[in-house]
Amino acid sequence: MNSLFRDATSPGDGDRRRGRDGDRNRRAARPSRPRIDPGDPEYGRLAALDDTELGARMLAVTPTHDHRDPALLRRWAETADRFGAELAPGPAAGGRAVPAPALPRVVERTGGLDPDRLLLARYTSRPAAVELYTDTIAFAEALVSRLGWRHWYPRGSVRRAALAHEELHCRLHHGPRKAALKAALGHTALRIGPVRVAGHVAGADEIAAHAYARAAGGLGRSPLLLTAALAHAVTAAARPATGTTREN
Numbered sequence: 001m002n003s004l005f006r007d008a009t010s011p012g013d014g015d016r017r018r019g020r021d022g023d024r025n026r027r028a029a030r031p032s033r034p035r036i037d038p039g040d041p042e043y044g045r046l047a048a049l050d051d052t053e054l055g056a057r058m059l060a061v062t063p064t065h066d067h068r069d070p071a072l073l074r075r076w077a078e079t080a081d082r083f084g085a086e087l088a089p090g091p092a093a094g095g096r097a098v099p100a101p102a103l104p105r106v107v108e109r110t111g112g113l114d115p116d117r118l119l120l121a122r123y124t125s126r127p128a129a130v131e132l133y134t135d136t137i138a139f140a141e142a143l144v145s146r147l148g149w150r151h152w153y154p155r156g157s158v159r160r161a162a163l164a165h166e167e168l169h170c171r172l173h174h175g176p177r178k179a180a181l182k183a184a185l186g187h188t189a190l191r192i193g194p195v196r197v198a199g200h201v202a203g204a205d206e207i208a209a210h211a212y213a214r215a216a217g218g219l220g221r222s223p224l225l226l227t228a229a230l231a232h233a234v235t236a237a238a239r240p241a242t243g244t245t246r247e248n
């Protein structure tokens with residue numbers, strides 16, 4: 001399960017995008033909005049996992065963590081979740097305080113609903129901007145309605161959650177909190193005699209950003225659940241239905 005929120009500072013992203021855009025143009029028959037099957041039991045299975053477990057599973061599919069003890073991943077997920085939630089404005093803000101001054105320019109785009117490159121929002125550091133994929137946001141809102149998840153994600157909360165998520169990335173990128181998250185996780189990468197070198201836990205910032213968005217928006221569940229459901233909806237819709245043929 002991967003996050004749909006990407007930090008575009010990762011190397012090679014631009015090249016990958018250019019290649020995929022070309023592929024997308026050749027695949028002409030893909031519907032712009034995937035069909036939603038609310039009876040698909042996978043949604044119930046995902047919702048039955050608590051936010052910590054969803055976080056632990058996200059870490060487990062992160063390449064550097066594939067050999068790690070599930071109990072450790074759960075502990076890291078819990079720590080990152082608490083760290084992100086504690087940075088959010090208090091419940092009094094009621095989600096309205098989310099677009100904080102820390103956010104750079106917001107650019108709206110479409111083209112997020114590609115099963116190979118599903119995107120809801122991303123933060124780019126050069127130039128400093130947050131890209132919001134409005135087609136994915138609209139689809140996520142439709143998914144929430146169809147699945148009966150409005151009590152967790154009120155109408156309009158997906159966009160606010162996406163902005164809050166990127167806001168935390170922005171804060172972690174520029175301030176001392178990145179080091180604070182690392183310290184809270186307590187992962188020792190290297191020990192030389194009495195000297196302990198704190199290690200980076202890949203994916204922990206994602207969990208923190210989702211928890212921040214949940215707390216800032218007063219959501220019932222972490223947006224991590226919604227991103228997992230979205231990824232499932234889009235990949236399930238991209239698979240050819242049984243008994244039908246699809247022309248290439």
Ligand SMILES: [Zn+2]
Pocket residue numbers: 003005006007165169205206209
């Ligand atoms: Zn993110």
